[in-house]
Amino acid sequence: MNLPIYFDNAATTRCDPRVVEEMLPYFTEKYGNPGSRNHAFGWESEDAVDLARERIAKLIGATPKEIVFTSGATESNNLAIKGAATMYQKNPAGSEKRGHIISAIHEHKAVLDPVKRLQKEGFDVTWLEPGEDGIITAKMIEDALREDTILVTIMWANNEIGTINEIPQIGKLCHANNIVLHTDATQWVGKMPTNVVTDEIDLLSFSGHKMYGPKGVGALYVRRRKPRIRLVAQAEGGGQERGFRSGTLNVTGIVGLGKAAELCAQEMDADGARLIQWRKRLEDELTSSLEVTQVNGHAEKRLPHLTNISFGFVEGEGLMMAVKDIACSSGSACTSASLEPSYVLKALGVGDELAHSSLRISMGRFTTEDQVDFAIGKIKEAVLKLREMSPLFDMHKEGIDISQIEWAAH
Amino acid sequence: MAYSDKVIDHYENPRNVGTFGKTNEVKDRKDVGVGIVGAPECGDVMQLQIKVDDQGRIEDAKFKTFGCGSAIASSSLATEWLKGRTVDEGAAIKNTEIVEELSLPPVKIHCSVLAEDAIRAAVNDYKKKNGIAEEKEAHAH
Numbered sequence: 001m002n003l004p005i006y007f008d009n010a011a012t013t014r015c016d017p018r019v020v021e022e023m024l025p026y027f028t029e030k031y032g033n034p035g036s037r038n039h040a041f042g043w044e045s046e047d048a049v050d051l052a053r054e055r056i057a058k059l060i061g062a063t064p065k066e067i068v069f070t071s072g073a074t075e076s077n078n079l080a081i082k083g084a085a086t087m088y089q090k091n092p093a094g095s096e097k098r099g100h101i102i103s104a105i106h107e108h109k110a111v112l113d114p115v116k117r118l119q120k121e122g123f124d125v126t127w128l129e130p131g132e133d134g135i136i137t138a139k140m141i142e143d144a145l146r147e148d149t150i151l152v153t154i155m156w157a158n159n160e161i162g163t164i165n166e167i168p169q170i171g172k173l174c175h176a177n178n179i180v181l182h183t184d185a186t187q188w189v190g191k192m193p194t195n196v197v198t199d200e201i202d203l204l205s206f207s208g209h210k211m212y213g214p215k216g217v218g219a220l221y222v223r224r225r226k227p228r229i230r231l232v233a234q235a236e237g238g239g240q241e242r243g244f245r246s247g248t249l250n251v252t253g254i255v256g257l258g259k260a261a262e263l264c265a266q267e268m269d270a271d272g273a274r275l276i277q278w279r280k281r282l283e284d285e286l287t288s289s290l291e292v293t294q295v296n297g298h299a300e301k302r303l304p305h306l307t308n309i310s311f312g313f314v315e316g317e318g319l320m321m322a323v324k325d326i327a328c329s330s331g332s333a334c335t336s337a338s339l340e341p342s343y344v345l346k347a348l349g350v351g352d353e354l355a356h357s358s359l360r361i362s363m364g365r366f367t368t369e370d371q372v373d374f375a376i377g378k379i380k381e382a383v384l385k386l387r388e389m390s391p392l393f394d395m396h397k398e399g400i401d402i403s404q405i406e407w408a409a410h
Numbered sequence: 411m412a413y414s415d416k417v418i419d420h421y422e423n424p425r426n427v428g429t430f431g432k433t434n435e436v437k438d439r440k441d442v443g444v445g446i447v448g449a450p451e452c453g454d455v456m457q458l459q460i461k462v463d464d465q466g467r468i469e470d471a472k473f474k475t476f477g478c479g480s481a482i483a484s485s486s487l488a489t490e491w492l493k494g495r496t497v498d499e500g501a502a503i504k505n506t507e508i509v510e511e512l513s514l515p516p517v518k519i520h521c522s523v524l525a526e527d528a529i530r531a532a533v534n535d536y537k538k539k540n541g542i543a544e545e546k547e548a549h550a551h
Binding site for chain 1 (some may be wrong): 448476
């Protein structure tokens with residue numbers, strides 16, 4: 001087995017070799033600008049972009065004209081959130097009460113930060129807090145609705161814990177109340193069936209590199225009918241992408257995203273069925289053999305390929321070092337300047353100590369069963385080794401309640 | 411972030427992991443000083459125990475640490491350095507020496523500070539039990 005093993009597919013995925021193969025000619029042979037309308041080089045590239053647009057639209061149940069290419073989900077989120085808020089605002093820039101936005105505290109930073117910017121610039125924001133299961137329900141949105149609500153932005157599946165929010169129900173609610181729904185579907189598209197029509201989504205962000213495509217390319221779905229969604233462009237210039245996003249198209253990236261979308265449409269059912277079994281095996285084996293170990297977030301309503309597990313009394317970064325043959329990520333923020341653990345786990349009410357003790361393990365199309373079994377063994381071994389070294393585990397065994405100790409915070 | 415070879419060595423082969431007894435057992439032992447510093451919510455807790463002979467020399471030291479690789483390495487190194495020193499010599503160990511020895515990057519300096527605090531807390535506990543004037547309090551950070 002080649003080491004280390006990649007278990008961080010929620011961070012990025014390996015680009016599928018079939019995707020790369022399809023991209024290659026567009027670097028050196030078919031290098032025209034699709035905006036060049038007067039020669040064969042331009043037409044050839046435009047055809048390639050059109051095909052990609054069709055494949056992507058098909059993956060999410062949209063029409064090709066509703067796909068706006070971007071540099072990735074961060075840009076899609078910024079365009080959707082800032083573009084919709086400023087288009088549908090109740091009062092102009094410089095005034096207060098520009099409109100009400102609903103989001104949640106455990107969104108990705110690429111949603112939190114644009115929404116916080118709008119909040120500073122005169123929009124009101126309701127920040128929803130999930131329950132212990134991590135899920136945002138349609139009921140929570142309904143309870144937060146106001147007369148002046150203009151935008152709801154809620155991710156489809158959470159990037160740290162994999163929990164799935166009630167997106168189709170939220171879509172229905174938003175449409176019934178004439179409110180724009182944006183969803184950051186970066187962890188969802190390509191892994192789970194998506195239909196923007198029946199799921200009633202207005203704006204949907206996703207990224208190539210989370211679905212076995214290349215980095216640096218993504219898309220925003222912008223609904224064209226019932227209702228037609230308008231946005232204020234954030235990048236102005238040549239008027240590409242129906243004026244929503246100026247800039248020469250990243251043809252190679254777009255070709256790659258298109259191929260990745262086609263492959264995902266063909267393979268997601270089989271990939272998902274396989275990965276959910278392995279995810280359950282990982283969770284069952286680790287929680288049954290190690291005491292004070294918990295899976296974070298809802299037990300069932302979660303992505304097939306991602307799990308987030310807290311191992312009491314061992315620190316996440318130390319744990320990752322002990323399982324160095326397994327490339328995954330931790331909810332511990334020990335590497336960052338702040339000592340704050342994951343804000344997502346804290347949002348679920350996971351205690352600071354257990355939040356520091358978590359691993360996020362995310363599998364993908366290229367994960368094998370051998371690798372999963374190897375990871376289970378390695379993680380068990382590492383947790384036991386670190387517990388031998390942990391003063392907190394001793395206290396636990398001696399019956400001392402750690403939460404009752406007055407720690408000198410530092 | 412890559413760890414230095416010395417951090418990896420201490421992490422993979424930690425020196426002197428353990429205790430001289432359970433919390434209640436060592437509480438009243440005059441030859442043992444215990445320092446527990448840090449907090450679980452900050453992601454670091456270090457427990458350092460020193461065993462002192464009747465000449466005031468540290469004959470053995472043990473640690474247990476909840477924390478990242480650098481925190482474990484810092485406490486492992488501290489136990490190595492403490493052995494054979496008098497308690498006052500031990501208390502004079504500076505976090506900057508640990509940073510230098512382990513080549514800790516800036517984001518990991520707090521691990522060395524915690525180790526220094528643990529040393530001082532253990533020495534102070536020993537002195538308190540034996541009626542010797544304490545060192546000044548560990549610094550806040």
